[in-house]
Amino acid sequence: MGKRRRVAERRKTKRPAVLGGVIAVAVVGGALGAYSLFGGEAAAGAGITASTRKAVKTGPLSASEVTMASTAFLTAWENGDVARAAAATDDSAAATTVLTGFAKDGHISAVTLTGGKHTGAEVPFTVKATVTYKGLTKPLSYTSKLTVVRRTADGAATVGWKPSVVHPDLQDGDRLVTGDAGTPPITALDRHGGELTAAKYPSLGTVLDGLREKFGKTAGGKAGIELRVVRKAAAKGTQKTPDKTLVTLSAGTPGKVQTTLSPTLQAQAERLVAAKPKASVVLMRPSTGEILAVANTDHGFNTAFQGSLAPGSTMKVITASMLFEKGLASPDKPHPCPKTATYGGWKFHNDDDFEIKNGTFKASFARSCNTAFITQAKKLKDDDLTKQAQQVFGLGMNNWAIGVPTVDGSVPVQTAAQMAASLMGQGGVRMNPLNMASVASTVQSGTFHQPYLVSPSVDHRTIATASRTLSATTLAQLREVMQYTAAAGTAAEAMAGLGPDFGAKTGSAEVDNQKQPNGWFTAWKGDLAGAGVVQQGGHGGSTAGPIVAALLKAGSGG
Incomplete structure (x- = not known):
């Protein structure tokens, strides 16, 4: 009788999660090796002394380690055993909170997890479950992934914990909740x-x-x-x-x-970014601030509105306006563009170390000469660029109210080499396509109009304003160098056929541990302005440029 009961109990036990079509178990001495599956925590207290304990394992994970660790986590989660599932991760406390909330607050049950074929240490899997609340029931189905890592303390293979393992939309501090x-x-x-x-x-x-x-x-x-x-x-x-x-x-x-979105321009923006990986674009109307289109290749995060990326040389639009105001540059006056320039202990280079001998500032701006800006750093105060961005272009004050969340750019006060780097859109400067489309809009209209997606008249919210405008002389100089860049500089190929009422600036922003820079482009054509970025795309003129130019052309009816 006792033997039959034990057999029956084993038959009722839920199956382990299937990983890539293979059920993975560990057999140790004829029994299921639960301790090795769930992190080996019991081993240290099971009669193994310090003198006999194995050395911490290091090195790359084997395929079997990836399979065992991921299967342990998925099986425990599927069986509703939160304690064991959390113990199979490298942060059991955080995992316990999210996994408990998944069932309790999310009212999610009948979970079935099916693992896919792993790539290295990354394991994709599908989740099928049921959401039930107050007599209402709906199915839930999605895909996610986990990554197996080697735990620092003992070298055991374990799931690297992130809330996104449980659902790809979860970030730290987020919760799954079912209810009103x-x-x-x-x-x-x-x-x-x-x-x-x-x-x-x-x-x-x-x-x-x-x-x-x-x-x-x-x-x-x-x-x-x-x-x-x-x-x-x-x-x-x-x-x-x-x-x-x-x-x-x-x-x-x-x-x-x-x-304020235009259906035809929104559809065009969607098509344009879909043709490139990691692309984002915004189109707006300078005279009003209305946003006409916004699109991202990645639909999970709105980089166009909420990204925070170094804008590279597109930042030179703001820097040039400051140099013009201070009398440190003028479009047609001679301006140095050496191969390299040193400031604050850093040596700054131009692309391929080019130089312009006996050239003008307009020529340097059009070709995006970095050293033309770095050579002026010694004549500037640390907060000059920050004030210019805030006071004229309305950036970096976290007060835009467009109708949805945005990141409003950041131009922090910096010193020495970092201050010099910020002049050309590196250092601590951070922007997104919405910010840079607004910069081009300000140049085109002569006044900062905060971008918006829903008219302020709908809810009577207060929108951001700039504290001052550029003088007529400075504005004319800024438009001149941007028009020249669109006609004969690094933006000319992308902007061909859109003149003469146009202006543009290209940018390439270097990013640590990234083979190719992020390509940026900002431009205006008539009463339209746009900006885009292609992350890891290379030069902005050939990556983001065609996207922005195509939208400007479509919006102009050309």
């Missing part, structure tokens, strides 16, 4: 009244989440019941990332929010 949504859904409309959906415009997924977060409670809708990612509170001085709906159990009644 709180914020009613919205139907977002383009500038002509047509509906905007993520299915039609994939880049707008994060934008639609942001619009709902901002306007859902005031747009006249009624909340439903949903499984959603509830984001952590934003750090001081930053804007909270919007919550994200994953499953709708009971649909609410949506309110309506009209945006």
Whole structure:
């Protein structure tokens, strides 16, 4: 009888997670080696003394280690054994919190996990489960991945913990919650009244989440019941990332929010970024600040609005305006462009160490000569560039209110070599395509108009303003060098056929441990301005340039 009971109990035990079609178990002395599966924590207290304990294992992970560690985690999670699943990671406390919330707050059950073929230490897997709340039930299905690492303390193979292992949309501090949504859904409309959906415009997924977060409670809708990612509170001085709906159990009644987006230009932007990896672009109207299109190759993060990247030489637009105001440069006056220039102990180079002998500042700007700017660093105060960006271009003050979360650029006060590097868009300077499209817009219109996606008249919010404008003389000089760059400089190929009412600046931003720089481009054509970046794309004129120029052409009807 006792033997039959034990057999029956074993038969009721849930199967281990399948990894790449193979069920992985460890047999040690005829029994399942649970300790080795779940981190070896019991081994140290199981009669193994310091003199007999094995040395910490190092070196690359073997295929069997990857399989064993990942299967241990997936099997325990699938069986609802949070303690064992968390112990199979390198941060059991953090894993326990997220895995417990997955079932308790997310109301997620009947979990089935199926592992795919691992690539090195990375293991993809699919999740199928059921979300149940107040008698309502909906299926949940998605893909995720985990990475096996070697634990520092004992060298054991274990899952490297990240919240994104449990769901790819989870970041540190986020939670999965099923319940009354709180914020009613919205139907977002383009500038002509047509509906905007993520299915039609994939880049707008994060934008639609942001619009709902901002306007859902005031747009006249009624909340439903949903499984959603509830984001952590934003750090001081930053804007909270919007919550994200994953499953709708009971649909609410949506309110309506009209945006400034152009359906034709949005569709064109989507097509253009899809042709390149890691591309982002924004198009806006300088005279008003209306955003006409925003698109990203990566639909999971809105780099165009929330990215924080070194802008490279596109920053020279702001720097040039400052040099003109201070009388340190003039378009047609001679200006040094040596092969190299040293400041603050750093030696700065031009691309391929080119030089321009007996050239003008306009020629240096058009060819994107770095040293033409570095040579002026000794004549500047540490906070000059920061003040120029804030006072004239409205950047770096964390006060934009476009209708969804944004990063508003950063130009910190720096000293010595870092201050010099910031003059050419490196150092601590950080921007995104929205910021740089706004820079081109300010040059075109002569006044900073904060970009916006939803008219301020909808909710009477206060939008950002600049404290001053450039003088007519400085503005004319800045437009002249940007027009020359578009006509005969590094932007000429991309901007061909769009003149004469145009201007542009290219940029390439070096990034540590990245083989190719990020390619940047900002430009205007008539009452349109845009900017784009292609990460790891190389020179901006040949990567981001064609994307921005094509949008300018489409918007101009040409």
